[in-house]
Amino acid sequence: MTGLAVELKQVRFAYPGHDPVLVIDDFTLPAGQQLLLRGTSGSGKSTMLGLIAGVLKASQGQVRVAGQDLGDLSGAARDRFRANHCGVIFQQFNLLPFLTVRDNIALGLGFASRTLRNAAAQGLDARIKELLDALGLDAASLCNRPAGRLSVGQQQRVAAARALIGKPRLLLADEPTSALDPASAQAFLSVMGQACRQDGISCIVVSHDPTLTPLFDAVSELADINRPSGQRAAA
Numbered sequence: 001m002t003g004l005a006v007e008l009k010q011v012r013f014a015y016p017g018h019d020p021v022l023v024i025d026d027f028t029l030p031a032g033q034q035l036l037l038r039g040t041s042g043s044g045k046s047t048m049l050g051l052i053a054g055v056l057k058a059s060q061g062q063v064r065v066a067g068q069d070l071g072d073l074s075g076a077a078r079d080r081f082r083a084n085h086c087g088v089i090f091q092q093f094n095l096l097p098f099l100t101v102r103d104n105i106a107l108g109l110g111f112a113s114r115t116l117r118n119a120a121a122q123g124l125d126a127r128i129k130e131l132l133d134a135l136g137l138d139a140a141s142l143c144n145r146p147a148g149r150l151s152v153g154q155q156q157r158v159a160a161a162r163a164l165i166g167k168p169r170l171l172l173a174d175e176p177t178s179a180l181d182p183a184s185a186q187a188f189l190s191v192m193g194q195a196c197r198q199d200g201i202s203c204i205v206v207s208h209d210p211t212l213t214p215l216f217d218a219v220s221e222l223a224d225i226n227r228p229s230g231q232r233a234a235a
């Protein structure tokens with residue numbers, strides 16, 4: 001894949017009634033790159049992922065994902081764009097505990113035509129099995145089990161499978177290993193990275209854990225790319 005997966009230009013973002021959290025003049029993620037995004041607590045990492053996912057809208061500037069300027073889209077169109085092009089893993093996984101593993105993963109397809117086509121091309125259950133295998137889970141024994149009866153580490157992998165099911169262009173993961181011990185975190189990110197490389201998926205993973213650095217193509221410190229007003233004078 002060529003080009004840029006993500007491009008932020010002259011971006012400003014403030015929560016209503018607050019000073020700007022993000023002032024990012026220039027940030028790019030080359031297509032296919034696996035990036036680790038680090039930064040102190042409260043520095044704005046989740047907010048940045050929210051802007052790239054199109055859940056939040058920049059007050060100023062351009063946020064481009066796969067060439068599309070998200071500022072040109074309505075809220076509903078941004079939701080459709082996200083469903084078609086982005087896989088998202090949140091800190092709390094957001095699995096539905098009463099649904100089976102299979103149905104939680106299939107939910108990731110929603111009504112998005114591009115991702116649905118990608119999964120249907122292979123056969124949905126075959127794609128789910130392939131993903132679970134790639135993520136180190138035994139599909140035969142787990143597929144029909146309610147997600148609420150899995151360990152935390154297994155749930156994390158199911159959340160990754162849900163995000164990857166439709167072969168999105170971009171994977172955004174916010175502290176996906178926060179509930180895992182160091183060895184499990186390394187193993188999880190390693191298999192997730194392989195799954196992304198196999199399908200040419202670019203990704204941004206937020207984590208505080210410096211030991212994960214070798215698993216990524218590049219590392220960005222948010223403080224190096226974000227200059228909210230207080231730091232701007234000193235910069």
Ligand SMILES: Nc1ncnc2c1ncn2[C@@H]1O[C@H](COP(=O)(O)OP(=O)(O)OP(=O)(O)O)[C@@H](O)[C@H]1O
Binds near residue numbers: 015045048
């Ligand atoms: N909905 C909101 N309304 C107002 N302020 C918010 C809101 N969400 C986050 N903030 C503030 O914006 C700043 C950045 O928050 P954000 O969650 O992006 O940081 P973070 O780097 O992801 O933090 P952590 O590592 O602790 O998860 C913080 O000061 C936070 O208090």
